Amino acid sequence: xxxxxxxxxxxxxxxxxxxxxxxxxxxxxxxxxxxxxxxxxxxxxxxxxxxxxxxxxxxxxxxxxxxxxxxxxxxxxxxxxxxxxxxxxxxxxxxxxxxxxxxxxxxxxxxxxxxxxxxxxxxxxxxxxxxxxxxxxxxxxxxxxxxxxxxxxxxxxxx
Numbered sequence: 409x410x411x412x413x414x415x416x417x418x419x420x421x422x423x424x425x426x427x428x429x430x431x432x433x434x435x436x437x438x439x440x441x442x443x444x445x446x447x448x449x450x451x452x453x454x455x456x457x458x459x460x461x462x463x464x465x466x467x468x469x470x471x472x473x474x475x476x477x478x479x480x481x482x483x484x485x486x487x488x489x490x491x492x493x494x495x496x497x498x499x500x501x502x503x504x505x506x507x508x509x510x511x512x513x514x515x516x517x518x519x520x521x522x523x524x525x526x527x528x529x530x531x532x533x534x535x536x537x538x539x540x541x542x543x544x545x546x547x548x549x550x551x552x553x554x555x556x557x558x559x560x561x562x563x564x565x566x567x
Contacts (some may be wrong), residue, residue, distance in 0.1 A: 434481055434506065435479075435480060435482050436477060436504070436510070438475070438511060439511055439514060441474040441514045444516060449474025449475070451472050454467065454489065455467065455470055456487070456490075457478050458487075458488065465478075480504055482504055483504060484501060485510075486498060486502065487502060489516065491516055494518055495518075
């Protein structure tokens with residue numbers, strides 16, 4: 409019985425002794441995503457960490473205060489941050505040492521997203537799609553801004 413207890417104690421002791429050095433063999437990449445115009449934190453940005461060879465090591469969304477944190481093995485990394493409505497941000501050459509934290513601030517610049525124009529065809533009577541007239545009018549974004557109408561129907565009536 410004493411031999412078993414000694415063996416279990418030895419195994420537990422070795423496990424704890426082994427776990428501490430393994431934990432010390434990682435470093436941290438931590439930082440914050442901010443809007444460059446308002447200097448406010450941006451939550452829900454996609455943050456990806458890549459090794460020097462281009463393989464993704466970690467990824468997550470930035471938190472409420474725009475913060476992110478990744479535990480990674482020591483090495484050289486790149487961080488890429490994307491968020492809808494903002495230009496993609498990337499930084500390379502982030503050196504992470506064992507037990508150390510590399511601080512990263514990701515400034516995102518607002519970027520307008522241009523969508524394709526909507527194409528609508530209209531006839532005076534009900535028609536099958538294959539029998540629809542060949543004429544098509546396109547309402548551009550400028551025309552939509554110039555016309556004051558609360559619905560899309562108002563834009564079609566103006567054609």
